[in-house]
Structure formats: C-alpha cells, structure tokens
Amino acid sequence: MKGPLDGIKIVELAGMGALPYGSLRLADMGAEVIRVERIGDVPEDKLERPHNFWDRGRRSIAVNLKDPRGVETVLRLVEKADAFLESFRPGVVERLGLGPEVLLQRNPRVVVGRLTGWGQDGPLAHSAGHSLNYEAITGVTNAIGPRDGTPSPPLTLLGDFAGGGLHLAYGVVCALLEAQRSGKGQVVDAAMVDGVMALAMTFYSMHQMGLHQPQRGTNLFDGGAPFYNVYETADGKHVSIGPIEPHFYALLLDKIGLDPADLPDQNDQSQWPELRQRLAAALRTKTRDEWCEILEGSDACFAPVLDFGEAMQYPHNTARGVFLSTGDTPEMIPTPRLSRTPGNPDRSPKYPGADTDAVLTENGFSRDEIEQLRAAAAIA
8 A cells, every 4th residue: 555655756875774764764654765775785696685674665776886977877866856865974975976966956856865973064973983872972871771880772772763764754754845835955964963862852851950860760760760660570571660640550559469558658759769679579479471460451551571572472562463474574564554545565675786777767767878887887
C-alpha cells in the first residue's frame, strides 16, 4: 500500500548509521529513495547480500564521485529529485562538486538534507566523533547511570537515531511541505547535538526550575524515585514500575502486598532510600513471570524488562503486528501507523549498485550514455 510520501523522489549519498536510518523512515512512508554507493563497493560476484533492517526499501546505484562524469550523473538525478541527503563532514560535498549552491542552481526546488554530529559550523564542526561524543556535550549522558557510578552510554538511540536520523527526516519533511507552497528548496542542517538537546528540552526546563538535580539517581525519572524504577525479581530478571499518580501507586502497593501505612510517604525524598529497600524486598519475592500474572494489564504502571529476543515474542507486540513475517528475518513495520496510507516496506537492493541501469534509464539516460559512463568507470 502506498505511503503518504508516494511521489517524493530522494537522492541519498550513502552513509553510515544515522543517515540510512533517516532515509529508512522516509522510504517506509513511500518516498522513492535512490542511494548513491561508491563504485568500489560493488561486489564482483553480483550475488545478493544480506542487509540490515535499515537498508530496506531503497534502490542502489554505484557512481565514481571522483570522476566529473560521475558527479554530473548525480546532478542529473538531482534535477528530477525533491530532496538530496548526505552525511559527510562540512565541506566534503562542496569539494566533490555536490554542495548546496550547486544543487540549488540545478534544481531550485530541491531540499538539501545535511546530517552531521556537530553541525555545519561551530568549533567542533570539522572534528571526528560518534554518537556517544555528540550525546556527551548535551548533558544527557551525565544524567544517565547509577548514582555513585559512571555515566552510562545510552546505546546509539539518542545521538545517531533519534537526534540524528529521525531529526533529519523530520526537517526534510518540513522543508518539503514548505517547498510545495513556495516552489523553493532550502538546506536542512540536522546536527545530532541539536537533536539530542531538543529531545532533552523538558529536562533543561526542569533543571532551570530546580526540579532536576545534576547528581544522578536523585530525581524523578533517573532512578532516584523508588516508585519510578527497575527492580530485580526472584529469578534474577527485572520488572519496571512507574506509578507516579497516588491512585496508581496505591494499586501497586495493594497488589504486591504492602500496606501504605507501614511505608514512608511516597513523595518524601528524604525517605526514598528506605522506600526503595521496601519495594525491592517485596518485588524480589516472586519471579518476573509471577509478577506479570499479578500486575500485567492493571493500572499499577507495570511492565517486565525484556531483552530484544523476548521483545519480539512479547504478546502485546505480536498482537499489534510490530514485526513483519516476510523473509528469513522478521523486520519492523513502518511507524507511526497511518490509517489510510500506512506505507509498505520494500525489499532492499541485492547488492550495492544493483539498480544502476534501471535508475539511470528511468531518469532519462540513454543506453549509449550509460555504456559510455560505464566504459569510463564513472558508474558501476
């Protein structure tokens, strides 16, 4: 079924991690994404390669961007595109001849999405880094981890994927909507640092109001509050509880067998260590599955803590059809879910550059032009 971005054409210079995640979100919603791979990445055997989930739904061409004819090939694609995506350090695409000024001259309506860690300017803009580094200067990494221990890396969910790829996709869609009204493209500067800070906006506000302290493990949402926390069960597994509201909290206590009259007040922070010990002792008396039988589906604000494999088999997730059953490996459905145009994930290219001839032909290249480019090693 077609998605809401059906009819949108996007050219993507192949990158790692955050960029393909961002273009995945666009492709899943129906955009036609043409990924430009390096010519050296085309396998000699032309056999199908396994792919990551985030590689699906985009066709692939292979171009030599060190050859002016390869660059011109990409520019011809951009002339018919709605957006162009890249994730190189600032200045790299300009040196290739694919900078925003050149692209907008060739196609004044094109949206140029630029994804970096540090941003297009600033003292760190030209420095190497990875998701953890970009997260670190936002205050978020310092806020995650045990009270008396070292801050914990938050996987790459915040920097690469939420603050990076998803942030880019959001900016590109906003610019595409505006271009439909104005007829003009523009540049989207999506920095992972900016994206992570935007995600943490509520906590910046809480910090300024004195509602979130710098010390980890002392606040409502960082493990400081006993009633918003993770606890070990009798079998060494874990459960989460989060009944912030008094009536939900009262229900939890009733179901786990604790009398509120025998406990410190829920919101007395000076008594939180004692309350945490009492909750921990109670929750350690049964296994995770036993607590699921007692608490799941109630308003006690409870859920078991699962690993990735368990999450794929969890009844709520399977009932909602989160994972597609096509192919050898289950893949996630496009989200969020749209009622009328939900999108339909397509398969990935068999290998980098597999769609070179088909894509170029569809975009007005003649057979002779394609053969001349191939003979000159400008395309795969």
